[in-house]
Amino acid sequence: xxxxxxxxxxxxxxxxxxxxxxxxxxxxxxxxxxxxxxxxxxxxxxxxxxxxxxxxxxxxxxxxxxxxxxxxxxxxxxxxxxxxxxxxxxxxxxxxxxxxxxxxxxxxxxxxxxxxxxxxxxxxxxxxxxxxxxxxxxxxxxxxxxxxxxxxxxxxxxxxxxxxxxxxxxxxxxxxxxxxxxxxxxxxxxxxxxxxxxxxxxxxxxxxxxxxxxxxxxxxxxxxxxxxxxxxxxxxxxxxxxxxxxxxxxxxxxxxxxxxxxxxxxxxxxxxxxxxxxxxxxxxxxxxxxxxxxxxxxxxxxxxxxxxxxxxxxxxxxxxxxxxxxxxxxxxxxxxxxxxxxxxxxxxxxxxxxxxxxxxxxxxxxxxxxxxxxxxxxxxxxxxxxxxxxxxxxxxxxxxxxxxxxxxxxxxxxxxxxxxxxxxxxxxxxxxxxxxxxxxxxxxxxxxxxxxxxxxxxxxxxxxxxxxxxxxxxxxxx
Ligand code: PLP
Numbered sequence: 030x031x032x033x034x035x036x037x038x039x040x041x042x043x044x045x046x047x048x049x050x051x052x053x054x055x056x057x058x059x060x061x062x063x064x065x066x067x068x069x070x071x072x073x074x075x076x077x078x079x080x081x082x083x084x085x086x087x088x089x090x091x092x093x094x095x096x097x098x099x100x101x102x103x104x105x106x107x108x109x110x111x112x113x114x115x116x117x118x119x120x121x122x123x124x125x126x127x128x129x130x131x132x133x134x135x136x137x138x139x140x141x142x143x144x145x146x147x148x149x150x151x152x153x154x155x156x157x158x159x160x161x162x163x164x165x166x167x168x169x170x171x172x173x174x175x176x177x178x179x180x181x182x183x184x185x186x187x188x189x190x191x192x193x194x195x196x197x198x199x200x201x202x203x204x205x206x207x208x209x210x211x212x213x214x215x216x217x218x219x220x221x222x223x224x225x226x227x228x229x230x231x232x233x234x235x236x237x238x239x240x241x242x243x244x245x246x247x248x249x250x251x252x253x254x255x256x257x258x259x260x261x262x263x264x265x266x267x268x269x270x271x272x273x274x275x276x277x278x279x280x281x282x283x284x285x286x287x288x289x290x291x292x293x294x295x296x297x298x299x300x301x302x303x304x305x306x307x308x309x310x311x312x313x314x315x316x317x318x319x320x321x322x323x324x325x326x327x328x329x330x331x332x333x334x335x336x337x338x339x340x341x342x343x344x345x346x347x348x349x350x351x352x353x354x355x356x357x358x359x360x361x362x363x364x365x366x367x368x369x370x371x372x373x374x375x376x377x378x379x380x381x382x383x384x385x386x387x388x389x390x391x392x393x394x395x396x397x398x399x400x401x402x403x404x405x406x407x408x409x410x411x412x413x414x415x416x417x418x419x420x421x422x423x424x425x426x427x428x429x430x431x432x433x434x435x436x437x438x439x440x441x442x443x444x445x446x447x448x449x450x451x452x453x454x455x456x457x458x459x460x461x462x463x464x465x466x467x468x469x470x471x472x473x474x475x476x477x478x479x480x481x482x483x484x485x486x487x488x489x490x491x492x493x494x495x496x497x498x499x500x501x502x503x504x505x506x507x
Contacts, residue, residue, distance in 0.1 A: 030082070037082075038086070041082075041083075045089070053099055053101055053481065054486070056099050057458055058102045058458070060098060061095075066096060101481065103479045103482040103483070104459060104461065104490065105460075106478060107462055107474075109275070109303040109332050109333070109476055110476060111331060111338055112331050112332060112333060112334055112336050113335070114392055116335075116394075117336050117337040117392050119391060120387040120391040120392075124383055124388070131373065131382050132373065132382060133374060134366055134367075134369075134370040138370070139384075140382075141370055141372075143390060144172070144173055148162075148172065148173070149164045150393060151171070151389065152171060155305070155308040156311070156314060158321040160321070162344070168346065168347045168348065169347065170345065170348055171343060171344040171345075173342055173386060175339040176341050177327055177328070177329050177341050181223055181327070183378065184267070184269075184345075185228070185231045185233070185298070186231055186351065187325070187351035188214075189266060190351075192212060195294070208264065211263050212234065213258050213265050214234065214236070214265075214267035214268065215238055215251055215255070215267070215269070215295075216236070216237060216270075217238050217271065217281060218237045218239055219244050219246070219274040219279060219467070221275050224269045227269075234263075236254055238251060240279070243430065244277050244279035244467060245279050246281040246286065247286075248288060255295065259293075265293055268298070270283050270298070272301035272304050273304025275303070277428070277435070278431075278433050278435040279429065280316045283299065283317060283318060285319070290323075298325045298326075298327070299317075299325065299327065300327055301327065301328040303328075303329065304328070304432075305326075305327070305328020306332065306334040306405060308328075309398065316432070325343060325344065327344075328341070330342055330389065333408075334401060335480065336388050337388060351376055352375040408477045409477075411434070411482055412435060414484060414487055415475055415487050415491065418487070418491045419436065419491075424502070426440075434476060434477035435475070436475045437473070437474055438472060438473055439471070439472040440498060440502075444466075448464070448471060449505070450494075450497055451463075453497040453500055453501055460493050
């Protein structure tokens with residue numbers, strides 16, 4: 030493709046993207062296609078001669094859009110949000126143009142240096158303790174991982190390296206495998222599945238501990254588990270606390286977990302994947318009290334801070350253990366300035382990395398902290414508005430305290446009744462929700478996902494839920 034064609038195609042695509050997003054409310058949120066819908070619509074092989082870009086763009090609307098789930102529709106309430114904004118989209122175009130692979134400082138100095146500064150900017154926006162920030166002049170610093178799952182695994186591997194070194198110092202006669210088979214990590218039954226997976230990938234035991242009546246992991250539960258394991262000859266080394274659980278957006282008792290972890294020299298990692306963005310608002314920081322006791326902290330600006338996927342920010346008080354756990358240093362990756370700036374390849378699992386800090390820089394500058402705070406506050410207010418609507422209808426109940434942009438609710442009655450309700454809601458095709466279950470209780474989750482959501486959209490969603498409930502109640506003769 031020649032530059033002139035690229036300019037025409039690019040301009041047309043920018044128009045297409047803006048029209049798509051500004052009119053997304055009018056599209057059916059969930060596609061109606063069946064599995065395998067696309068293959069018969071595509072040629073059996075790639076074209077020998079180039080197609081016209083105009084035809085490709087036309088096929089996007091004709092072939093691709095019918096199979097797209099519109100995550101940025103105000104009628105999409107499933108999972109947690111994934112971020113989307115114009116400044117981030119534009120930054121990704123630039124990142125695609127520079128197309129560097131910033132695994133070391135010299136591989137593209139701006140790629141590394143902007144990331145270091147952006148992690149400081151964002152850390153300050155959350156009021157993270159200075160020990161986590163590179164600008165403090167201490168050991169700490171931040172990195173952009175692809176996902177929260179990677180951050181949890183990277184922290185686990187760092188914790189594992191730290192504990193092995195400590196135990197070897199105390200028992201030089203013990204072999205590494207003798208130590209590894211005794212290592213034990215902890216999390217709660219409410220943490221994300223990626224935490225259990227980190228245990229599997231890291232080859233260690235991961236205990237899933239029970240939570241209190243508000244679905245929070247407490248210090249006493251963690252302490253008892255650690256003490257029992259020590260009595261049994263095991264070696265506690267890592268714990269993951271969740272701020273904003275996936276099922277119900279519960280917040281573990283971080284301060285208590287911090288005290289226990291510090292006492293037993295257990296690495297505490299904080300997974301605030303969704304809710305972390307809310308900490309840019311001072312009024313929500315009480316929910317991260319105790320963060321100064323953690324060793325690593327992670328959240329996903331790509332969920333709720335208007336920075337498109339992938340952008341999962343992670344801070345470490347002492348990156349030494351992570352950097353050391355992964356350190357291989359072949360000659361072809363060495364450079365003269367090694368040691369004077371981070372070589373981010375040591376902080377992550379893959380070697381390659383995109384210029385992701387560009388989209389942070391664009392979003393933080395082009396929104397400003399105030400507008401980002403406004404975005405968070407508005408979405409939480411919309412969740413409370415929905416909560417009020419639910420509370421006003423005596424057929425329904427709220428099943429978890431609403432603290433962020435997620436509302437957990439159900440029809441009073443059996444799980445089967447609520448399963449039918451969800452099926453009916455999603456079947457009507459206007460809005461999209463997913464369920465969850467804690468203990469024996471099945472419930473529906475309504476997340477505020479789109480930056481376009483307004484109060485009238487919440488009313489549309491609630492009308493849909495009420496209409497589906499009416500049909501269910503009539504069908505069931507309740
Ligand atoms: N942790 C929590 C609390 C989550 O809610 C999620 C996803 O929703 C994750 C981790 C996984 O996030 P990622 O897809 O970035 O790995």
